[in-house]
Amino acid sequence: RPKHFPPGPRPVPILGNLLQLDPVNPLKDLERLKKRYGNVFSLYFGTRPIVIMNGLEAIREALVTRTVEYAGRPNHTMVSHIFQDKGVIGADYGSSWREHRRFTLTTLRNFGLGKRSMEERILEEVSHISSVLERSAGGSMDPQHLFHLASSNIICSLIFGERFEYDDQVMLTLIQSLQSLNKEAFGPWAMLYEILPILRPLPLPFWNTFQKWDQIREYVGKIVNTHKSSRVAGEPRDLIDSYLDQMDKTSDVGSTFNESQMLSLLLDLFLAGTDTTSNTLRSAMLYLMTNQDVQDNCHREIEKVLQGRADALFEDRHAMPYVQAMIHEVQRMSDTAPLSAFHTTCCDTKLQGYQLPKGTTVIPNLSSLLHEEGQWKFPHEFKPENFLDKNGEFVKPEAFLPFAAGSRVCLGEGLARMELFLILVTLLRRFQFVWPEDAGVPDFNLVFGGTQAPKPYHLGVRLRGSE
Numbered sequence: 001r002p003k004h005f006p007p008g009p010r011p012v013p014i015l016g017n018l019l020q021l022d023p024v025n026p027l028k029d030l031e032r033l034k035k036r037y038g039n040v041f042s043l044y045f046g047t048r049p050i051v052i053m054n055g056l057e058a059i060r061e062a063l064v065t066r067t068v069e070y071a072g073r074p075n076h077t078m079v080s081h082i083f084q085d086k087g088v089i090g091a092d093y094g095s096s097w098r099e100h101r102r103f104t105l106t107t108l109r110n111f112g113l114g115k116r117s118m119e120e121r122i123l124e125e126v127s128h129i130s131s132v133l134e135r136s137a138g139g140s141m142d143p144q145h146l147f148h149l150a151s152s153n154i155i156c157s158l159i160f161g162e163r164f165e166y167d168d169q170v171m172l173t174l175i176q177s178l179q180s181l182n183k184e185a186f187g188p189w190a191m192l193y194e195i196l197p198i199l200r201p202l203p204l205p206f207w208n209t210f211q212k213w214d215q216i217r218e219y220v221g222k223i224v225n226t227h228k229s230s231r232v233a234g235e236p237r238d239l240i241d242s243y244l245d246q247m248d249k250t251s252d253v254g255s256t257f258n259e260s261q262m263l264s265l266l267l268d269l270f271l272a273g274t275d276t277t278s279n280t281l282r283s284a285m286l287y288l289m290t291n292q293d294v295q296d297n298c299h300r301e302i303e304k305v306l307q308g309r310a311d312a313l314f315e316d317r318h319a320m321p322y323v324q325a326m327i328h329e330v331q332r333m334s335d336t337a338p339l340s341a342f343h344t345t346c347c348d349t350k351l352q353g354y355q356l357p358k359g360t361t362v363i364p365n366l367s368s369l370l371h372e373e374g375q376w377k378f379p380h381e382f383k384p385e386n387f388l389d390k391n392g393e394f395v396k397p398e399a400f401l402p403f404a405a406g407s408r409v410c411l412g413e414g415l416a417r418m419e420l421f422l423i424l425v426t427l428l429r430r431f432q433f434v435w436p437e438d439a440g441v442p443d444f445n446l447v448f449g450g451t452q453a454p455k456p457y458h459l460g461v462r463l464r465g466s467e
């Protein structure tokens with residue numbers, strides 16, 4: 001280990017400490033190592049040292065206090081080779097990342113989406129979710145597919161300007177390809193790709209992943225071409241039109257806006273915005289079904305505030321402290337992005353007294369915050385009271401960082417929060433969700449992957465106001 005580097009277990013040649021981590025779910029091993037070595041420790045992934053940071057103090061020091069020093073992204077992983085430093089998620093700290101991040105945030109804040117706001121697009125999707133659930137009223141259904149398609153559709157509506165029917169074959173193929181790309185890019189072959197570069201020229205399964213990526217880009221490229229022929233410059237209908245306007249405005253030689261970057265950005269939004277939101281919605285339903293008192297409190301508050309109005313609006317959240325607390329508590333328990341996205345140090349820097357050389361990969365263990373003893377009234381139970389003060393007002397403890405923090409904080413946080421609020425409020429008004437009688441004991445354990453997800457279950461659906 002470099003001098004004054006965080007401590008950790010002794011690595012073995014070639015594999016480093018990989019054998020000490022359960023590849024199916026390393027979170028328990030990280031917890032064990034934290035107990036032994038402290039909140040900041042290091043592991044070797046192959047021959048590369050990685051620093052894991054846990055707990056509010058260390059994570060805040062890196063992501064907030066020293067935000068620029070920790071704002072880089074690794075450039076040696078399979079994901080970084082697929083993305084080639086383009087788009088936002090995988091782009092290293094620098095002007096291209098900064099300009100694309102700023103452009104996307106501005107566009108999503110309604111300055112570049114034309115006549116239909118983000119809120120309208122989400123509400124449109126909610127009405128389709130409702131129609132599907134209505135068909136299951138009185139029975140039960142597995143909501144996994146529905147929530148996944150709905151979350152994808154909201155991204156589609158924002159970037160392509162249209163949503164797709166839930167059985168649209170082209171869309172289903174794109175979503176399936178993205179899902180398997182996501183799985184492969186974080187799977188065991190991706191790990192081998194990283195630790196044994198000697199294998200890269202061989203025709204091993206990771207070749208498929210790169211090919212899949214090319215096919216997806218080709219497909220999205222066709223949608224971009226259709227936009228080029230139907231757009232009116234200066235009157236964007238969606239994010240693609242806005243991007244094309246931006247390219248017109250910045251066509252000088254040094255501009256970072258170009259078509260290849262646009263494709264990466266569009267796919268970034270799909271990859272980052274679909275599983276995260278749909279897994280959180282599935283967790284929400286699981287906890288609501290199994291906590292009828294929480295569901296009743298939410299329903300009462302929603303009806304009191306909306307008083308017969310047709311649609312909820314995002315600004316109604318300020319009048320609904322209990323609903324807000326429920327949604328935040330769902331996010332805390334669903335722990336959707338437990339290891340955030342990996343960062344790298346952009347210069348030699350420090351963390352909790354240790355020294356980290358430039359280029360060190362750093363993993364923020366966000367999961368460690370969401371259940372940290374001392375930060376929560378009920379660290380290990382589902383209780384909206386974690387976000388309520390003694391007067392019933394909504395409060396957000398500092399350790400609530402499911403979107404991470406600092407300059408790399410989730411770019412879709414605003415969108416995700418709006419989706420969760422509008423979808424859950426609308427559905428809770430119309431339906432009561434119950435744990436099906438024949439479904440056995442609910443299992444709250446999460447399945448670890450690029451993101452964490454609840455295990456599959458059936459959602460019991462009852463129409464409100466009817467038997």
Ligand code: HEM
Nearest residue numbers: 088089272273276277337340341403404408410411412416
């Ligand atoms: C509940 C839903 C979501 C959760 C929990 C979540 C969480 C996160 C986390 C932990 C990060 C890594 C931050 C870091 O590097 O430290 C991230 C990054 C990102 N998220 Fe989300 N996210 C969610 C929804 C979305 C949505 C809907 C979008 C789509 C617009 C999105 C787009 C992004 C992008 C583009 C980044 C990369 C930001 C950058 O590197 O500068 N996310 N998200």
